[in-house]
Amino acid sequence: MFSAFTNCLKIPELRSRIFFTLALLFVARVAANIPLPGLDPAPLQSFFAAQTSSGGGSVVGLYNMFTGGALLKGAVGALGIMPYISASIIFQLMAAVVPSLARLQQEGDVGRQKLTQYTRYATVLICLVQGTLLILALENPAKLFPGYDVNLYGSIVITGKMMFLINSTIILTGGTMLLMWLGEQITQRGIGNGISLLITVGILSDLPGAVAATYRLFFAPVGVTRLGLPEGVLMLFLLLAVTAGIVAVTQAQRKIPVQYAKRVVGRRVYGGQSSFLPLKVNYSGVMPVIFASAILLFPQQIFSQLGAALDLRWLTDFSNNLTRGQWVYYLVMGSLILFFSYFWVSVMFKPIQIADDLKKYGGYIPGVRPGEPTARFLDFIMTRLTLAGAIFLTAIAIFPDVLLFEYNVPYRIAVFFGGTGMLITVGVLLDTMRQIETFLLQRHYDGFLKKGRIRGRGANRNVALGSGVEFKSVAILYGTLGAIFLVGILAWALQKF
Numbered sequence: 403m404f405s406a407f408t409n410c411l412k413i414p415e416l417r418s419r420i421f422f423t424l425a426l427l428f429v430a431r432v433a434a435n436i437p438l439p440g441l442d443p444a445p446l447q448s449f450f451a452a453q454t455s456s457g458g459g460s461v462v463g464l465y466n467m468f469t470g471g472a473l474l475k476g477a478v479g480a481l482g483i484m485p486y487i488s489a490s491i492i493f494q495l496m497a498a499v500v501p502s503l504a505r506l507q508q509e510g511d512v513g514r515q516k517l518t519q520y521t522r523y524a525t526v527l528i529c530l531v532q533g534t535l536l537i538l539a540l541e542n543p544a545k546l547f548p549g550y551d552v553n554l555y556g557s558i559v560i561t562g563k564m565m566f567l568i569n570s571t572i573i574l575t576g577g578t579m580l581l582m583w584l585g586e587q588i589t590q591r592g593i594g595n596g597i598s599l600l601i602t603v604g605i606l607s608d609l610p611g612a613v614a615a616t617y618r619l620f621f622a623p624v625g626v627t628r629l630g631l632p633e634g635v636l637m638l639f640l641l642l643a644v645t646a647g648i649v650a651v652t653q654a655q656r657k658i659p660v661q662y663a664k665r666v667v668g669r670r671v672y673g674g675q676s677s678f679l680p681l682k683v684n685y686s687g688v689m690p691v692i693f694a695s696a697i698l699l700f701p702q703q704i705f706s707q708l709g710a711a712l713d714l715r716w717l718t719d720f721s722n723n724l725t726r727g728q729w730v731y732y733l734v735m736g737s738l739i740l741f742f743s744y745f746w747v748s749v750m751f752k753p754i755q756i757a758d759d760l761k762k763y764g765g766y767i768p769g770v771r772p773g774e775p776t777a778r779f780l781d782f783i784m785t786r787l788t789l790a791g792a793i794f795l796t797a798i799a800i801f802p803d804v805l806l807f808e809y810n811v812p813y814r815i816a817v818f819f820g821g822t823g824m825l826i827t828v829g830v831l832l833d834t835m836r837q838i839e840t841f842l843l844q845r846h847y848d849g850f851l852k853k854g855r856i857r858g859r860g861a862n863r864n865v866a867l868g869s870g871v872e873f874k875s876v877a878i879l880y881g882t883l884g885a886i887f888l889v890g891i892l893a894w895a896l897q898k899f
Contacts, residue, residue, distance in 0.1 A: 409842055416593075416841040423592035426584045427603050433479035433577055434472035434604065438570050440561030441540065443476035449543075449555050450474055467823055470604025476540070476558070478577040481532055483600050486582045489524035491689075493517060498749050525582060526575060533574035537567050594837045598830040605823040612814050619815075644801065644820050648828045651794045654683040656787055658780070663764040677765075679756070681784055684791040686746035688825040691799045694738035695822065698724065698731070727807045736796045743792040744785075753780035798825060 411417045437443055466473040469482035497503040497517075506513035540558045543550040559566055581600060588596030616637075622628035657678040701724060709717030723730040757776040759765075766772045770779045801820035805811040817823055 410838060413841060413845050416838065416845075419591065419593050419841075420838075423588050423599070426588050426592065426596075427599065430479070430581055430584050430600055431470070431603065431607065433580060434470045434477050434607070435475060436478045437476045438478065438480070438573060440559065440566045441476040441570070442556070442558060442560050443474065445555040445558055446476065446540075446543070447474055449550055467605060467608075467817070468601055470607040472604070478573055479581055480536065481529055481574050481578045482604065483578065483581045483585060483597055485528040485532060485578050486521070486525045486585075487597065488528055489521045492524065493521055495749060522579075522582070525578065529575040529578045530571060533571040534567065536574070537570045541567075593834060595830055595833050598826070599834065602827050602830040605827055608814065609818070612818055615812055615814050619812075640819060644798070644824065645828060647794075648798065648820075648825060649832065651684050651791070652825075652829055652832060655680040656683065656783060657681075658783065659768055660760065660765050661768055663766070679767075679780075681780075681787055682791075683787050684794060685751060685784070685788065686743045686791065686795075687829065688795075688822060689746055690739045690742035690792065691795055691822050691825065693742045694735055695799075698735055698738060726803055732800055732803075735799065739796050739799065740789075740792045743788050743795065747784060747788050751784055753777040753784070756780060795825075 410420060465482070465484065468484055469477075469480060472479045472482060493503065497507050503517070506517050537559075541563055543552070543558055582597075585596035585600050588594070588599060590596075619629050620634060657680055660677045660679050662675055662677065701721075705717050705721035705724070709715070709719075709721060722728070724734065725731060754774075754777045757773060757780065760767075760776060761772045767776055767779060770776050798820045799822065802813070802816040805816040805819055806813055811819075
């Protein structure tokens with residue numbers, strides 16, 4: 403494993419891509435820490451610090467996690483990359499029902515460029531709408547943050563409202579477009595998965611705070627309840643078990659055997675080989691959890707406000723049952739995850755198209771007739787795989803709440819034992835490792851996973867590359883990376899203490 407990381411810096415192209423990616427991620431984190439002019443984020447941070455149990459569970463807490471804490475800091479990148487992701491999802495779903503967009507998807511690079519252009523335009527519109535609503539909510543924080551008292555915490559906006567609205571909306575839109583451009587550059591010139599890496603780094607930005615909170619749990623002052631060695635071993639075991647479970651289900655596939663018939667073209671014989679069609683157990687990824695979490699939080703706020711305005715006790719009680727920690731919330735949550743899992747598969751997985759492609763290239767599934775019977779067979783298999791994936795997503799999404807409400811583990815720590823953030827982080831890191839491993843195998847290096855793989859050409863070539871000038875270059879790059887890391891640690895310590 404460690405030799406694989408060392409080999410990453412021995413390949414000039416891969417080394418430049420890695421450091422280019424790190425530089426752009428650093429720029430993204432800077433954008434997440436520069437506050438908007440005319441805004442004081444301290445009252446908002448104090449309010450959320452006082453509500454640690456509910457702060458992470460609200461829609462604002464979920465959005466703040468995706469922005470890497472930029473929302474609560476009132477930063478330039480407070481909208482994050484989510485408007486671009488929303489626009490991309492909208493066009494993906496529209497392509498399934500709008501024939502003109504479906505034709506663009508099939509026109510190759512030209513069609514994809516047009517769809518990307520439309521997505522960027524839609525991102526600007528979404529940013530303008532969300533930025534305006536966010537600034538208006540910050541001017542009247544009690545509407546967005548229930549329980550916020552201006553007299554107790556103070557005003558968030560400290561300048562003229564109209565000019566602040568116009569300037570901040572433009573700045574927030576520009577911040578999101580900057581993050582979008584950074585993500586595209588990482589995808590093209592970096593190690594790939596640019597947008598996903600931006601979200602992952604934002605989620606992991608709270609990891610030092612979670613580690614500090616964990617340390618305080620075990621080394622609390624005398625007289626304060628603290629955890630002991632058995633609890634620490636159990637938490638470590640749970641973290642490893644949850645991470646291993648997410649990796650296993652994310653990588654799990656159902657391999658459908660496919661046999662290709664022989665074809666004679668001139669004097670050559672093609673085909674006749676056996677292959678397989680991989681069907682992922684968790685085909686929909688983390689999207690059902692995101693949709694279910696976002697949709698479930700809005701009815702609770704609406705019913706609570708209606709019950710208070712109309713003096714209807716049953717509406718208030720129903721809204722209270724839709725909060726985290728209530729069995730009704732988890733029942734509805736599981737149902738929504740199941741619904742969106744099947745919805746996403748129905749939109750993205752096309753068994754009829756797959757069956758037609760297999761028939762066109764002379765492929766067939768043994769024991770299943772080509773054409774419509776193959777499509778029905780694939781739909782039958784995917785329906786049952788989706789059920790297993792939805793059950794797994796529900797268990798992972800609920801597990802942090804079990805630690806939060808049953809064992810009183812702080813939310814800042816519990817969020818790293820599952821949930822949306824953990825699913826995104828593990829999935830993106832696995833994809834990134836695959837991309838880096840591809841570069842290593844192309845240069846005849848061993849990748850991250852050596853088991854069951856034929857070793858590349860002689861180890862002498864690796865030794866030669868690691869000697870002389872190359873070794874000095876690697877040492878300089880290690881020193882630069884270490885200096886950047888120390889500067890980041892120092893900046894974080896000055897900010898905290």
